[in-house]
Amino acid sequence: WxxxxxxxxxxxxxxxxxxxxxxxxxxxxxxxxxxxxxxxxxxxxxxxxxxxxxxxxxxxxxxxxxxxxxxxxxxxxxxxVLPPSAPTVRARSAPGPRALQPAPRGGAVADRVGVAAVATLLGEVHAAGGTVVATGGCFDLLHAGHVATLEAARQLGDCLIVCLNSDASVAGLKGPDRPVQSEADRSRLLAALSCVDAVLIFDEPTPETALSWVRPDVWVKGGDYATGGGDASVTLPEAEVLRRWGGNTVVVPYLDGRSTTDLIVRTLAERTR
Incomplete structure (x- = not known):
């Protein structure tokens, strides 16, 4: 066409x-x-x-x-928009939440962080025939853009697992002054969000090893989808990994103007005034 x-x-x-x-x-x-x-x-x-x-x-x-x-x-x-004399239309509900939901999130927030927590969650969702969604990142300073991405990702399946860069991984990617918050604090903040079901911390520069273990059905990244008039192709580096088990990669929109780096720069500028 x-x-x-x-x-x-x-x-x-x-x-x-x-x-x-x-x-x-x-x-x-x-x-x-x-x-x-x-x-x-x-x-x-x-x-x-x-x-x-x-x-x-x-x-x-x-x-x-x-x-x-x-x-x-x-x-x-x-x-x-119908005139008053028009026949009434019986309301129909839009599709609601997915019928399958993981077990209620009981216990401490820390119980949703780590290999054991992820393994338990995967067992429950797989047993129910559900869809596992995963996303990843440093999440150094949690902001509204992160939350929007996580909420959008959670809507795509029956659980959301966040693959979180460890302190060593963040330092290797962004320099010795990062992360601003430790992996313990970052993981607890993420696990406390209602849209996040479990957090897995990894040490490598990329989440490939973590993904190969989790094997999610959907891998989600937040970002600007296209440039150059909307016709540019976007290929996520994790796409080839997901293909090994038939998984899919998708992008969800960013919230404009939200950036960890910008937050750090603005904070430092305020301190030097």
Missing amino acids: RAGAVAVTLGGDGALLCHAGSTPLVVPTPGSAEGDTCGAGDRFAAAASLALAQGALVSEAVQVAVAEASAYVAGGGVAT
Whole structure:
């Protein structure tokens, strides 16, 4: 069809954007709105078309469209645009949370960190036929951008495991002045989030070894999906590892203006004033 990109709407789960040969972008809905979804697809298409006409990248247009369609459903949907004499439309609920959920998160936060915690979680989810999602990073100074990525990742499956760079790994990647927070503190903060089910700390420069053990169904990275007009291909370095067991890699959008490095720079600037 000579299409530069294809966006597939996923109802209450948002949308999936694919470019030829690229890692797909998953754009989750901003909330869990319920209501009649009649007309939501039209709102999505109209919002995406308008954004593209105004010069947005394809990835940006899909994000705008998901937000617009979600707001439309949350605001009452087609009932808000029908004349008073029109027949009423019976509301239908949007897809809710996945039926499968891990066992209740009891015990201390520390109990969700480490090999034993991850192994227990994997056993429970696999036994129930669930989908294991993983993501990774240094998470040196936890900020809103991190939380948005983690929440979006958790929506893609039945559990979320965070592969966390150890102190030695962070120092090797970012220099002797990093990390700002120890791996013990970083892992506890992550494990305390409701969207994180377990944390696995690894010492290597990349999460390849950790991924080979966890073998997630989906590996999620947060980031700018495309540049150069929205047609650039994105290949995550972990994609080849995931292919070994049939896993998939996806990207979820960043929140603009959130960066650990920027936070550190601003903090140091304030101290020197």
